[in-house]
Amino acid sequence: MTGRRRFSFPRPFRTATALALCTAVAGASLAGCGVLPGGSTGVREPVTVMTFAPEGTRATNMPGMPAMAQAYAKYVNAKGGVDGHELRVLTCNEHNTTSGAAACARRAVAEGAVAVVGSYSQNGRAFMAPLEGAGIPYIGGYGVSEEEFTSYLSYPVNGGQAALLAGNGRQLADSCRRVSLVRPDTIAGDNLPVLLNTGLSQGDGRPSTDVKAAEDATEYLEEAARARDEAGDEKGCVTAVLGERTANFFDSFRRLPEEDGEGVRISSVLSSVGQPLIDRTGGAGGPFEGAYMTGWYPDAGDSRWGVMRQVIKDHAFGDDRIDPADAGVQTTWIAYTVLKKVIEALDRATITPGAVSHALDTGVSVDTGGLTPALRWRFEDMLGVPGFPRIVNPHVTFQVVRNGRLVAARPGFVDVARTMSQVPIV
Structure with a gap:
């Protein structure tokens, strides 16, 4: 024994x-x-957690994240649970609204969740206040709200939109003489140009042209024309970061007269464009062929995603909400990997929110199988830059679309910590 x-x-x-x-x-x-x-x-008592994300809205939708959480629970429970604990996953639609995000957080509190894991919301202030009041940690958010990188109870697994934009600037710096950035006309969107420009400053690129666009428009012909005109015809690039509406933008971009801007190359980040979108828009014959992409994790075809793919195959039962190439699904998988490690490290009959956050604060190290660098959330592990003090993973990957597939443009991770530390305070 x-x-x-x-x-x-x-x-x-x-x-x-x-x-x-x-x-x-x-x-x-x-x-x-x-x-x-x-x-x-x-x-050993069951462990209850929550995953929330917007579904069925006019803006960004992330149904694959709660679906991945449910598949993960089936996977670990079929093997006897996490360290003997049954994993119970609550899911919640936060509707892309402050009231929806707050309602999900209050439900997590009311139903005894020990953590919110692998979730998406732009409404950080609305959901973090109830979680902080109950001492519930927020593990592995998608990285689109300020509070995910400032709250003492948030434990991010990636560098969020900030790292992607800084990394995208780095990726484009030596290839693009002029860059147009198309981004949401929102408070969150206001931070994106300065991040991109800081990355561009690491090479030969000049500051980008800021093209504001509605977050929920169905077409962007006016914005597309302006972005392409500002980028120019030779060594010019247009990068768009509009979440789910990025597809609408590039559809409008594709419909511009062909005689103009033939040399302009397109780009985005993998929170806005992924393999599913590339496939739907024609693959190698579509608008994204040759596009530059910046992501948080290895490309979707990398063998390190093998376990996740097998879990989806075995436990999602054809759930078409889950696409293993989706960055949201990938983030949820990594966040639940963190949760599993923490529960195993605690090795106790009852898991509490306080025990989870204490374990994370005091040095539990998580090996994600190479999908990220090793993750740890001690004070000394955090980047500590203004606006994003709790980032512990300032690494991105550079990818490109070749023959209709997202593949690595260069091997390994690119550390953008230094770039982010140079972002001016706005």
Whole structure:
């Protein structure tokens, strides 16, 4: 016996009953009867968490994230749970609204969630306040709200939009003489030009032209024409970061007269464009062929995603909401990898929000199988730059569309910590 016994979600029973049963067995040790150090029984309570994301809205939708969370729960529960704990996943539609985000957070509190994991919301202030009030950690958000990188209870797994834009600037700096950035006309969008320009300043690129656009428009012909005109015809680039509406923008861009701007190259980041969109728009014959892309993780065809792909195949049962090439699905997978490591490190019968955040604060290190560098959230591990102090993973990947597939433009990760540290305070 190892002294550590795992159960497949038994019903709780009283300690006295358990001890009586043990003493009735000749020579039985306490460890053999499922009694853990400290005298508690081996019954491990279920762990409840929540994943929320917008679904069915006119703007950005991320249905694959809660679907991936549910598939992950089926995967670990089929193997006896996480360190003997049944994983219960609550999902919630935050509707891309402040009231929706706040409602999801309040539900997490009311239903005893020990963490919110692998979620998406632009409404950081609305959801972080209820979570902070209840001491519930936020693990592995998508990285689109300021609070994800400032709240003491947020544990990001990537560098968010900030790292992508700084990285995109780095990627374009030596290839594009002039760059137009098409971005949402929102408060969150106002930060994007300065991030891109800081990356551009690392090479020969000049500051970008800022082209503001409605976040939920159905076409962008006027913005596309301006972006292409400002980029010029030779060594010019247009990069668009409009979330789900990026596809609408590039459709408008494609419909501009062909005789103008033939030399302009397009670009984006993998929170706005991914393999599913490239496939839907014609693959190698579509508008994204040759496009530069900046992402957080290895390209979707990388073998390091093999376990995730197998889990989707075995436990999602054809759920078409889950695409393994989607950055949201990938982020949720990594966030649940973090949760699993933390629960295993705690090795206790009852998991609480405070125990989870304390473990993260004091140095639990998470190996994600090469999908990110090793993750750890001690104070000394954080980037600490103004506006994004809690970033612990300032790494991005440079990718390009070749023959209709997103592939690595260069091997490995690119560390944009230095670039981000030079972003001026606005």
